[in-house]
Amino acid sequence: MSKSSYLFTSESVSEGHPDKVCDRISDSIVDLYLAAEPEARVACETLATTNKVVLAGEVRGPASITHEKLVETARRAIKEIGYEQEGFHWKTASIDCYVHSQSADIAQGVDAAGNKDEGAGDQGIMFGYACKETPSLMPAPLQYSHQILKLMAEDRHSGKVKGFGPDAKSQVTLLYENGKPVKATSVVVSTQHDAGLEQKQVRELVRPYVEKVLPKGWFPSEDEFYVNPTGKFVIGGPDGDAGLTGRKIIVDTYGGAAPHGGGAFSGKDPTKVDRSAAYAARYLAKNVVAAGFAEKCVIQVAYAIGVSKPLSLYVNTQGTGTVDEERIVKALGELMDLSPRGIRKHLGLNKPIYARTSSYGHFGREPEADGGFSWEKLDLVAGLQAALG
Template sequence: MARQSYLFSSESVSEGHPDKVCDRISDAVVDLFLGEMPEARVACETLATTNRVVIAGETRGPDSITPEKIEEVARNAIRDIGYEQDGFHWKTADVAVHLHAQSAHIAQGVDASGNKDEGAGDQGIMFGYACNDTPVLMPAAIYYSHQILKRLAEVRHDGTEPKLGPDAKSQVTLKFENGKPVACSSIVLSTQHLDEDLTSEDVRGIVEPYIREVMPTEWLTDDTIWYINPTGKFVIGGPDGDCGLTGRKIIVDTYGGAAPHGGGAFSGKDPTKVDRSAAYAARYLAKNVVAADMADRCTIQLAYAIGVSQPLSIYVDTHGTTKNGLTDEAIERSIAKSMDLSPRGIRETLQLNRPIYARSAAYGHFGREPEADGGFSWERTDLVEALRGNA
């Protein structure tokens, strides 16, 4: 039986974290291609360091997308995040673009031809997860870690807190009793600040009210331990302080360690890449299973082979929380009947061939609100009736 009383921690990083700067640029490039050609192929990686950005990878898309356009997209992303510092500035950073054509040998396995349906863009395993810890059916520790940083970014962008910088990390440790979060054991926050004279106590005075805004009031008690900028000053931040790379924050992007991860990053990949699209589908399915009150927790694994359209396996684990006489096997059968899990089927169901990805690069790909233009479509709960009917 799973433990019922324990401490569990998850971390998040802000949009100005060096790795997230790279994720944002890579996803902005994906959006650029999909905006001009919905069937474009993109595998874009970004590296960022002191006043230098390197963009590399493989693409297949219209000739109208030039290196100059890609450079402009990168600069706009850096400006939107808020970097105008001597060591990293959207206007003065050197941006090098090294994108080239997609391998024909990969394309032949992925593209539809003759009687062959489009295949997966690679082999791999992808996981989805949902639980009823929070209203958005996400694990609580990662959800509140994101919310803290998202709120601090809002007050930085709107000018309420001009002393805060773009780079930040949070970590929330929660106490669980009877399998449910009941209190916050500790909060860790390290945030860049633009005033060199600020002490850790000064920074705590700035950020604590916003942290209290987003955390459940009853979870913050006299026993909660606060670590705010515990190393002291944090003025040099972003890629000037630490080199960034696309795809290094995959646990931040997903479930904060509360569920397995297949290992593939999301950012910089068009939705033919099942690393991205099938992970979104698995979250969509797991969330709908929990929303349908079929289980309190649900982990789903999907497995694919390059060039093969249908998943090799569908695995469900509800961690002993199934309801109404259901079994994990019954939920597996229902999933197979309720959604076409081929790469094409996933993209069409979730309408993924749209420029909706740059917004997902920070504060988690999951637990967000579905948006009118199709952003975060995998967070919808419109499969509930189908899953119940097919169980």
């Protein structure tokens, strides 16, 4: 194949995947704190295994949020996902809480004081990406992988389809010609299921979701449509495999189609630039593409702990840009304050809007009325067109 023709694969995992259970719990705890105090600080990690959950991390917030409330929040998250199984049950799982107060050394670097503005919560690099492969300006293999599992979960929750368990994974491989996706060459879906179902039955339950998500005529050949390739998937979730917060960062972002700085999102309040600056970078990249200045756009931003201004802002349109990248950098810097405080204010991030981000991707979603997914808005398009047109 030439360089313009290739196969590319991305995967997704459902809200019941062990790592995603942990992300959901950690983000539910972030929401608990931000609902009580918008300026709260939270860094919450979760471990889940057979009927056991461990909470750890550092917080600064109202004393009224006790360990008992954190445990209650974790149970509610597990229940909402749908775990009522012998090996992992929202009601009977043992939940240990080791969350404690934030380090004073970290706090003094992050907090504003005197003439010092609020600084970044850590050093690091964050990336954002957008492309014209889908209406949401997301890479197609990842978007389709997310949508398959999201539709399956919706029907599981509503009771429309019986037999699915909470734990599931998907993987979509697309053929690209001249740099654009043209069809699926293989699809993999593994889903936890009731003990009475045979593999063939599960395959037929899954098929309509793949058919609905993929564009017409893209369904792969039957021998490249894999459903539960091991043959059986009854034991799942944290009972089948331990989970940890932050282990699905490629699923959370761009499915491998763009660089990743390495920092996870879930469990972190928006003063942590691992989260907020990655959201800002996606916001900027999406607006650049939507404004018509590139088919693809990668943005990198870098920070030092305790320092408010970003150390660098980098734009790469991967040869698809219609204006010089230096001009885009200048325009973006004028349209948005990329300090931690500036990002939080511009995108309205100090709100309890994070549990919903913990599965099916942090990007490519619709902005919501209460401020959820605000980083998906296209409200910089007019400003970019005025500056660069």
